[in-house]
Amino acid sequence: MSSSYVLNFGAGPAKIPQPVLEKAQKEFLSVNGTGMSVMELSHRSKPFGAILEKTKKDLAQLMSIPQQDYSILFMQGGATTEFASVFYNLVAKKQLELKQAGKEGQEIVVDYLVTGAWSNKAAQEAERLIPTVVGNPVRVHRALDVKKLNSKYGAIPPQNEWNLTDPKTHNVAYVYYCDNETVHGVEFQFVPEIDSNVPLVTDVSSNFLSRPVDVSKFGIVYGGAQKNLGPAGVTIIVIRNDLLVDLNVGPIRPLMLDFKTAADNDSMYNTPPTFAIYMVGLTLEWLLEQGGLEAINEINNRKSHKLYAFIDASKLYKSPVEPHCRSHMNVVFRLTSEELEKEFLKGAEERNMHQLKGHRSVGGIRASIYNALPEKDVDTLIEYMQEFEKEHTK
Ligand SMILES: Cc1ncc(COP(=O)(O)O)c(C=O)c1O
Structure with a gap:
């Protein structure tokens, strides 16, 4: 290694494994023998289709995703966009359930565990979007807000000290938390135990694929790629299929925030970030080579x-x-x-x-x-x- 070797401790966009960069460099002008850069290929072409399929397959293998029950989506707008997508899509799901149960118009609650800057931002975004929901009042409930409790972030009190909303008496659309708070350096060392009828949602942007995960405990696991999985530009969503709701149900939401539209079109309703997905694919191959x-x-x-x-x-x-x-x-x-x-x-x-x-x-x-x-x-x-x-x- 040369003496100019740089040690990159950046939080994101962050270091990419050297062999991944080298492979990308080697294939920069011609990917998989096509004579074209991956950036020059149609997203609907066979060679790109193969890259997308392999990327999904490798992710499913690494995370042991029960494939018949979950979909893998590649979306854009960063993890920040998912703060809104999660809210809209899961409120839509709850509205549908209430309608089917003849409980139209009842209040919907969304629970947030706020342990640092990113879960706080996600809760704030949900709070901001409340007035856009028609048909049911929505309440954002901070079942845990560490800064309010301790005046600063840096701890996760035990679950018996949280104030989760009881789904037997309230219509809880989901429980949300950030698995690893990138700014404050706070990480959950356990998966919250919640009622099995309530979808658990977690933002894993900064600890994605850093340790084994039991996907079956979650409704949604999502994260941006630019810390552990490749370059900025793509966000990966692993979502349980029963949470995919028709676009015409629930809050009016931009098409590009709709999970079912993404799932029905294999993440290609519009042009996906092809280069970023390709880089994620190479990173997953590297991870498999490391032993998973x-x-x-x-x-x-x-x-x-x-x-x-x-x-x-x-x-x-x-x-x-x-x-x-x-x-x-x-x-x-x-x-x-x-x-x-x-x-x-x-x-x-x-x-x-x-x-x-x-x-x-x-x-x-x-x-x-x-x-x-x-x-x-x-x-x-x-x-x-x-x-x-x-x-x-x-
Ligand atoms: C845990 C976490 N969530 C969300 C975000 C926001 O991601 P983006 O900038 O891709 O919107 C970040 C960014 O650093 C993050 O660390």
């Missing part, structure tokens, strides 16, 4: 555990996140002053360690150590942290 989710999880655990262990043993660095919910993907930490943090970042850049700055809303340092980041890069970071601490705590 069990294997990558083991490496991810090793990487994050050694970094947290070092932070906990030091006097200079401090994790603001409680140990029970620390992210294995986004390790956030503080130094004893902002001046030192600036100096730390400067020294890191000089050593080719990039994109370590914490999110602008919280400051501090954030080392994103996604699947593609090799373990040796974490070791190098720890060596630098050690050296920096020695120099600054004499």
